[in-house]
Amino acid sequence: MDLLVKLGNIDRRVIYILLILATLVPLVRPIGLPFSVSEATKKFYAAVEQVPAGETILMAIDYSVGGGPDIHPQGQAVFRHAMARGLKVVFVAFVTEGTEFANQIIAEGEKMAGKTYGVDFVNLGYVPGSEVAISAFAQDVLKVYPKDVRGNVTADLPIMQGIATVADFVLVTEFATGIPGPSEWIKQVGTRYNVPLAIGVVTVMGPQTTPYYQAGQLVGLLSGLKSAAEYEVAMKAPGLATAAMDAQSIDHIVIVLFIILGNIAYFAGKGKKGR
Amino acid sequence: MRKEIPLAIAFVTGFVVLLEYFFLPAVPASKAWATMLQQWGIVVSGFAMFVAATNLVLVNVKKMDPKRNKEWYNPVLLLVFMFGMAFIGLFVGERTATYQFLFTKMYQPLGTAMFALMVFFIASAAQRAFRAKSVEAALLLAAGIIVMLGRAPVGELAGSWLPNLTNWIMNFPNVAGNRAIMMGAALGATATAFRALVGIDRSYLGVD
Amino acid sequence: MTSDIGIWVAAICTLAMFSFLWKENSIFRSFQHIYVGIAAGYGMVRQWQAINNMAITPLLTKGVTTWIVPIILGVLLFARFFKSIAYLSRWSVAFLIGIGGALSIKILETEFIRQAQATFVPMNSFNNIVLVLGTVAGLCYFYFTIKPSTALLGVAKLGRYVLMISFGAGFGNAVMGRVSLLISRMQFLFGQWIYLIKM
Incomplete structure (x- = not known):
């Protein structure tokens, strides 16, 4: 009984070391646990799949470095999908770091055969103002972004021909770690313009974003690294997100075990007191 | 006049934007004014960052005194990196190796590692404090464990029931709970915005 | 290395x-x-x-x-x-x-009216009943305007249970997100720095 009670007081450093091992071992020796693609991810994938080749979509990269690894693979996967389908992608950001993340995605695009900056993709960069900026951008793209991040005049770029308002994109996608996020985009774009909106969020935001998806305000929803892995599987092109899923599983098991041990210790201790 | 002018500014700008938003979206003049005000808003917001930066400098210059602060070099480091990054970005170029180095080799790993630390604290706190002491706590615990196992690939090993149960929790009780919070917060946010626009809530002016 | x-x-x-x-x-x-x-x-x-x-x-x-x-x-x-x-x-x-x-102020439309509309579903299945009752009970829990009657308190208690399940789902997802961040750092440390993980 005493041993059980002691389980409730494991040194925190033991927990830390076990967590590190639980992450490292499956990364070094992958198990390759299979997983299915969720409904919300399938819908997001289908939304990109339905855009006719040659049309332009918007990718708003509104994530910061803190949550980056949880959501950046989503951005990369959607961009690869768009490129494979022959779509054009315009990147914008309403969180400062989004500019750099978009540059990192574009760096990959520039290595793809037959894809050119300014023709197949462009990074318009960041503007401050959060919700106000999204609203202003939606109304007049060129006024808010007279130049792209490389100093080109936006109106002169081939990819920007025919783009005046946000309604000129065939699909709007946004990836968020916080504010601005789904709430602001649904308010300023989703309900005001006749354009489908699909959103990716960090895992933490998944539960609070689901009501929008369930209410039909979003055509697709990605939630964290797991959804990125699902997207990679849907594209039949597994990447780093898929490789992370074994470690994700083992880590969850370890944390659940700790919680269960803690509870066993609690009830064991309570039983002891009761006697 | 010190209070009246800002109150008038908030009221008039808010009114112009609202008018276009709800009543006259098709009237060109109303649209033009509302759009212009929002574009101005972007520029003013941009300046706000420099106010914050100025504040950061003032606070850290004070902390640089070796007599009062044993770790006086920390504010020095902060300011060196702050002005270094700004200088390189603005005058040397964003596509230079040094700028990219600062962002990808320092800023990105530091930020991610800082947030990654949280998992260790969550795990150790959960082990110590996450106890099924009441019905509420038991529901929270059960939902948490099911979602953790059901959303990870390992949940599918147990059969389709665990992922299905997870999806059910996410799509029904979770939507109901979050929707209740969302609807309540929406009413609150609308009231707060309205109070600020008409000048009932003046807390942003630093007065009650 | x-x-x-x-x-x-x-x-x-x-x-x-x-x-x-x-x-x-x-x-x-x-x-x-x-x-x-x-x-x-x-x-x-x-x-x-x-x-x-x-x-x-x-x-x-x-x-x-x-x-x-x-x-x-x-x-x-x-x-x-x-x-x-x-x-x-x-x-x-x-x-x-x-x-x-x-x-x-647009939030009134997107997060109140549209959410209420989405909750108006026929109560012909268990899931729909959970959705409707859960949302209503949750709202009752946040209702502070009048002194609550016994009936309202009962519904509010149900609302509290629904909210707890939401928070549980939130907790599960919060853990999941932070684990992702840890994995990315480990992939970096043991993949790009020390070549222990095959990238």
Whole structure:
């Protein structure tokens, strides 16, 4: 009984070391646990799949470095999908770091055969103002972004021909770690313009974003690294997100075990007191 | 006049934007004014960052005194990196190796590692404090464990029931709970915005 | 192990942050200050680019004089650093409050009316009953306007249970997200720095 009670007081450093091992071992020796693609991810994938080749979509990269690894693979996967389908992608950001993340995605695009900056993709960069900026951008793209991040005049770029308002994109996608996020985009774009909106969020935001998806305000929803892995599987092109899923599983098991041990210790201790 | 002018500014700008938003979206003049005000808003917001930066400098210059602060070099480091990054970005170029180095080799790993630390604290706190002491706590615990196992690939090993149960929790009780919070917060946010626009809530002016 | 100096610096930054797990230490604090420094410097670059492209360049090169107004409002924000004219900074704040407040009122449509509409589903299945009753009970829990009757308290209690399940789902997802961040750091440390993981 005493041993059980002691389980409730494991040194925190033991927990830390076990967590590190639980992450490292499956990364070094992958198990390759299979997983299915969720409904919300399938819908997001289908939304990109339905855009006719040659049309332009918007990718708003509104994530910061803190949550980056949880959501950046989503951005990369959607961009690869768009490129494979022959779509054009315009990147914008309403969180400062989004500019750099978009540059990192574009760096990959520039290595793809037959894809050119300014023709197949462009990074318009960041503007401050959060919700106000999204609203202003939606109304007049060129006024808010007279130049792209490389100093080109936006109106002169081939990819920007025919783009005046946000309604000129065939699909709007946004990836968020916080504010601005789904709430602001649904308010300023989703309900005001006749354009489908699909959103990716960090895992933490998944539960609070689901009501929008369930209410039909979003055509697709990605939630964290797991959804990125699902997207990679849907594209039949597994990447780093898929490789992370074994470690994700083992880590969850370890944390659940700790919680269960803690509870066993609690009830064991309570039983002891009761006697 | 010190209070009246800002109150008038908030009221008039808010009114112009609202008018276009709800009543006259098709009237060109109303649209033009509302759009212009929002574009101005972007520029003013941009300046706000420099106010914050100025504040950061003032606070850290004070902390640089070796007599009062044993770790006086920390504010020095902060300011060196702050002005270094700004200088390189603005005058040397964003596509230079040094700028990219600062962002990808320092800023990105530091930020991610800082947030990654949280998992260790969550795990150790959960082990110590996450106890099924009441019905509420038991529901929270059960939902948490099911979602953790059901959303990870390992949940599918147990059969389709665990992922299905997870999806059910996410799509029904979770939507109901979050929707209740969302609807309540929406009413609150609308009231707060309205109070600020008409000048009932003046807390942003630093007065009650 | 790599000989790339950039990877080494990134690894040192990661380990400096992780050193907090052992205990709070001066190396952690120094790197924390570096982080804030780079963040502020980076922020300044981004804001300046945006203001310059949007307002200052059109004003100076094309003579679009209307941009003077927001630039003046922006500069007025600095009045807060001077006691005698500090009140002027409120003009700019009021301007932002006016626009932001007006735009945010749209929340009534997207997060109240549309959500209520989505909850109006026929109560012909268990799932729909959970959705409708759960939402209503949750709302009752947040209802503070009148002194609650016994019936309302009962419904509110059900609401509390629904909210607890939501928070549980939130907790599960929060853990999941943080684990993803840890994995990315481990992939970096043991994949790019020490070649232990095959990338």
